[in-house]
Amino acid sequence: MKRYIDFYLTSMKIAILEQIQYRAQNYFYLVGVVVEPTIYLVVWSTIANQQGGSVGGYTAGGLAAYYIVWTLVRQMNVVFTPYGWENRIQHGRLSMELMRPMHPIHTDVSYFAGWKMVMIVFWFPLAAILTLIFKPTLNPTWLQIIVFFIAIWGAYLVRTMIFAVLGLITLWTTRVSAIFELSFALEMVLSGRFVPMTLMPAWVQHIAYYLPFQWTFYFPINALVGQPTPNQLFTGLGMQLFWILIGLGLVNLIWHFGIRRFSSVGN
Amino acid sequence: MKIIKLAWSYLRIGIANELQYRVNFFIQLLQSFIALGTGLIGLWLVFTQTTQLGGWSQPELLAVMGIYMVMGGVIQSAIQPNMQRLMDEIQDGSLDFALTKPVDGQILVSIREFRFWQLTDVVVGLVVLVIAVVQLQEKIGVWQALAFMVALLLGGIMIYSFWLMLTTTAFWLIRIWELVNLFQGLYAAGRWPVTIYPQWLRLGLTFIVPVAFAVTVPAEALTNRLTPLTLLGAFGLAILLMLLARFVWRLGVRSYSGASA
Amino acid sequence: MPNPAITVNLLSKHYKVPVREAGLKAATKSLFRRKYNSVKAVDNISFTIQPGEVVGFLGPNGAGKTTTLKMLSGLLFPTSGIPDVLGFQPSRRQADFLRQITLVMGNRSQMSWDLPALDSFELQRAIYGVPSPDFLRTRDEFIELLDVKELVKKPVRNLSLGERMKMEIIVALLHRPKVLFLDEPTIGLDVTMQRRIRQFVEEYNRRYGATVLLTSHYMADVEALCKRVIVIHNGKLLFDGDLSTLVDRFSAFKTIGVTLANGFGSFSQYGEVLNQEAGHVTLRIPREKTPEVTARILAEQQVDDLTVEDPPIEDVIEKVFAQKSAEV
Numbered sequence: 001m002k003r004y005i006d007f008y009l010t011s012m013k014i015a016i017l018e019q020i021q022y023r024a025q026n027y028f029y030l031v032g033v034v035v036e037p038t039i040y041l042v043v044w045s046t047i048a049n050q051q052g053g054s055v056g057g058y059t060a061g062g063l064a065a066y067y068i069v070w071t072l073v074r075q076m077n078v079v080f081t082p083y084g085w086e087n088r089i090q091h092g093r094l095s096m097e098l099m100r101p102m103h104p105i106h107t108d109v110s111y112f113a114g115w116k117m118v119m120i121v122f123w124f125p126l127a128a129i130l131t132l133i134f135k136p137t138l139n140p141t142w143l144q145i146i147v148f149f150i151a152i153w154g155a156y157l158v159r160t161m162i163f164a165v166l167g168l169i170t171l172w173t174t175r176v177s178a179i180f181e182l183s184f185a186l187e188m189v190l191s192g193r194f195v196p197m198t199l200m201p202a203w204v205q206h207i208a209y210y211l212p213f214q215w216t217f218y219f220p221i222n223a224l225v226g227q228p229t230p231n232q233l234f235t236g237l238g239m240q241l242f243w244i245l246i247g248l249g250l251v252n253l254i255w256h257f258g259i260r261r262f263s264s265v266g267n
Numbered sequence: 268m269k270i271i272k273l274a275w276s277y278l279r280i281g282i283a284n285e286l287q288y289r290v291n292f293f294i295q296l297l298q299s300f301i302a303l304g305t306g307l308i309g310l311w312l313v314f315t316q317t318t319q320l321g322g323w324s325q326p327e328l329l330a331v332m333g334i335y336m337v338m339g340g341v342i343q344s345a346i347q348p349n350m351q352r353l354m355d356e357i358q359d360g361s362l363d364f365a366l367t368k369p370v371d372g373q374i375l376v377s378i379r380e381f382r383f384w385q386l387t388d389v390v391v392g393l394v395v396l397v398i399a400v401v402q403l404q405e406k407i408g409v410w411q412a413l414a415f416m417v418a419l420l421l422g423g424i425m426i427y428s429f430w431l432m433l434t435t436t437a438f439w440l441i442r443i444w445e446l447v448n449l450f451q452g453l454y455a456a457g458r459w460p461v462t463i464y465p466q467w468l469r470l471g472l473t474f475i476v477p478v479a480f481a482v483t484v485p486a487e488a489l490t491n492r493l494t495p496l497t498l499l500g501a502f503g504l505a506i507l508l509m510l511l512a513r514f515v516w517r518l519g520v521r522s523y524s525g526a527s528a
Numbered sequence: 529m530p531n532p533a534i535t536v537n538l539l540s541k542h543y544k545v546p547v548r549e550a551g552l553k554a555a556t557k558s559l560f561r562r563k564y565n566s567v568k569a570v571d572n573i574s575f576t577i578q579p580g581e582v583v584g585f586l587g588p589n590g591a592g593k594t595t596t597l598k599m600l601s602g603l604l605f606p607t608s609g610i611p612d613v614l615g616f617q618p619s620r621r622q623a624d625f626l627r628q629i630t631l632v633m634g635n636r637s638q639m640s641w642d643l644p645a646l647d648s649f650e651l652q653r654a655i656y657g658v659p660s661p662d663f664l665r666t667r668d669e670f671i672e673l674l675d676v677k678e679l680v681k682k683p684v685r686n687l688s689l690g691e692r693m694k695m696e697i698i699v700a701l702l703h704r705p706k707v708l709f710l711d712e713p714t715i716g717l718d719v720t721m722q723r724r725i726r727q728f729v730e731e732y733n734r735r736y737g738a739t740v741l742l743t744s745h746y747m748a749d750v751e752a753l754c755k756r757v758i759v760i761h762n763g764k765l766l767f768d769g770d771l772s773t774l775v776d777r778f779s780a781f782k783t784i785g786v787t788l789a790n791g792f793g794s795f796s797q798y799g800e801v802l803n804q805e806a807g808h809v810t811l812r813i814p815r816e817k818t819p820e821v822t823a824r825i826l827a828e829q830q831v832d833d834l835t836v837e838d839p840p841i842e843d844v845i846e847k848v849f850a851q852k853s854a855e856v
Contacts, residue, residue, distance in 0.1 A: 003654075007655060007657075009654075010651055010653070014643065014648075021642055028445050028446070029445045031449060032448045032452035033452070035453055036452055036455060038456075039455060042463060042464050043313065043320065043463065046321055047313065047317050051316065093636070095636070096631075096633075096636050098621065099631050100626065101623035101655070101657075102655055133465070133467075178294045181297070182301055185301045185302075185304060185305050188305055189305065194308075194309065199312060199316070260605070263602075263605040263619060264604070
């Protein structure tokens with residue numbers, strides 16, 4: 001345990017040192033990130049205003065809050081992508097990582113955790129600008145704030161697991177981009193990344209409830225900007241935990257068989 | 268003339284290369300449909316709540332989406348791959364090979380790559396566009412059609428010029444994938460008519476990143492919104508951006524030769 | 529006698545390679561049922577290596593060297609013949625095993641490019657859980673040995689290829705492994721840099737008694753480091769023994785260099801003239817004729833200086849493989 005803490009702290013430190021060198025890059029990157037929710041926000045607040053002030057229970061101010069918090073949750077959600085896995089497997093970097101007495105997933109989780117620390121710092125000024133422009137309405141309770149801070153890390157782990165499972169498919173086949181793109185699209189629609197889930201038809205919300213995606217986007221955002229009951233908040237955290245455990249199990253299972261295959265065909 | 272021949276041979280090589288990988292066609296087609304699907308879901312969600320968005324009706328927005336996909340396909344097949352290769356070559360110094368050929372350097376670096384299968388986006392986009400036009404139930408006059416084509420061409424030129432400037436200036440600052448990422452993020456704003464955006468964003472999407480001219484203006488031509496003044500403005504801006512891109516390219520080449528010497 | 533560090537008994541690795549036929553029909557068919565050819569990358573090889581030995585592992589490209597190294601380090605699962613490394617079965621990749629070995633591949637990097645090497649060292653410490661005092665001692669010792677006190681503070685991307693390789697070696701050895709698998713550690717480096725790396729490996733072996741199995745295209749590496757060599761070709765073991773025995777056995781010729789007093793003379797009657805210029809002649813003579821020819825030259829020519837050498841080891845190796853290919 002102590003060893004893992006030491007490793008995580010060291011790896012995070014390295015990620016931070018690496019990232020703070022790239023101030024210009026990080027801002028370019030963040031501008032790219034901010035554009036996406038701004039588009040959604042504009043579209044949906046236009047509709048809210050057309051409808052006399054609100055859509056799907058969200059006012060223009062509420063939507064602004066949703067999409068501004070979105071930008072933070074998006075940063076928290078950045079994980080080692082399936083394309084990263086594909087790259088690492090096909091270019092032999094996985095071999096070097098297999099030589100270490102530690103599962104590569106620890107490298108990813110710790111590295112991106114460190115990366116986030118830097119991104120959050122860079123994010124603050126952008127969030128301030130967005131707040132000035134779009135005037136969000138946000139008055140969470142203390143419980144909401146606390147749950148939010150737990151939930152963004154839960155979201156990070158859930159998403160890590162989803163994409164590790166997808167990425168590990170590369171151990172069997174090289175033509176994976178179609179699968180990846182399909183799952184990105186599914187996530188886009190079913191996670192609340194596109195629109196708050198309450199804007200979706202009831203049956204979509206129903207399906208989404210039983211899939212992991214919405215627990216990585218909609219749940220943490222709504223935990224802060226919506227009016228969830230304490231019961232809903234704790235259920236959400238529970239669902240995150242559930243998906244993390246499922247994900248862990250799947251990653252281990254696929255890893256077990258995948259590495260067996262990897263080490264029999266070689267790379 | 269020589270240039271056209273050269274462009275044609277690069278095109279042929281590009282196509283021949285990709286024809287070898289037929290599986291990629293299906294993958295690309297699937298990805299086009301996924302993009303179409305998410306786009307349609309977006310539209311559908313909007314129209315479950317309302318009947319018009321900022322004065323644009325459902326078929327009109329569908330037309331915007333079609334144009335967005337067509338233009339996106341052109342960018343992905345012909346413009347972006349060239350620019351990515353250019354960035355790669357600037358980084359590892361192999362741009363020398365292109366610059367020492369007896370052809371204009373800017374033209375050469377702009378015609379070398381062609382991703383044939385990416386054209387599935389163009390095809391799917393065109394289908395969407397045709398459906399939208401049928402739904403519009405309005406006759407498209409000859410002049411309208413002509414204005415649409417011209418606007419589309421001008422938009423393409425502007426996007427190209429913008430990408431070239433971005434490539435020749437910003438690569439000193441940032442990594443390639445971030446640049447691509449940034450461009451794609453900004454281009455995604457073209458999915459909707461820029462008129463719905465707040466003023467500051469609209470100005471940015473018109474004059475800094477010419478998404479407005481690439482997608483919205485052609486759509487305006489189709490939907491009877493285009494004023495001759497806008498078209499004239501597009502014409503002027505296209506020429507201005509081309510000249511500017513040329514100037515920036517020259518500067519870039521000079522500093523590149525200086526750096527590697 | 530202690531237990532061997534590495535025991536390999538009838539080790540094989542066969543790959544199944546899909547047979548691809550031309551045409552769309554065949555391609556579609558192969559989606560459902562593929563035909564495979566079996567390729568024997570490593571074919572029943574056996575050897576043992578004692579703790580502290582430095583062994584050169586030779587063979588042309590595709591001989592099966594890297595495949596063998598990967599099986600010994602646990603990256604590849606053998607088709608048959610489970611190797612024993614330090615009492616472990618490598619492919620199980622137990623943490624205790626991985627902590628005692630290292631694999632260096634000359635073309636793979638483990639460093640963070642944007643940061644000084646010192647930071648990557650620190651990360652390596654955390655990965656292997658090396659206690660801090662040990663880590664600091666080892667690190668400073670290596671830095672001193674390779675003379676990189678200033679370089680470790682520079683971002684890795686600003687280092688030359690050779691400097692970077694020094695860092696890679698340090699990273700790979702920070703946990704003080706007992707067994708080193710070095711796959712082309714000096715590839716692409718200039719002569720001086722090769723020598724530094726070589727000396728370092730030698731010193732590491734001497735100080736810590738580590739076992740080293742090394743492949744290299746540069747025979748200078750092998751000559752300097754390895755008393756013993758193992759030669760494989762097409763997956764089969766051709767030779768296992770002292771480097772000098774290999775030379776004796778496979779080189780049928782010696783090279784005679786003559787410096788002439790009058791700067792001129794005819795030599796074609798003695799043997800094959802490899803080179804003749806500015807008063808210096810190089811001849812190739814069948815091994816068994818060497819004493820006789822030497823005597824004749826000394827008697828018949830005005831000689832300032834005469835040397836007899838074994839041919840470069842590269843030539844010997846090349847000859848081994850050429851002979852073997854002709855047989856196969």
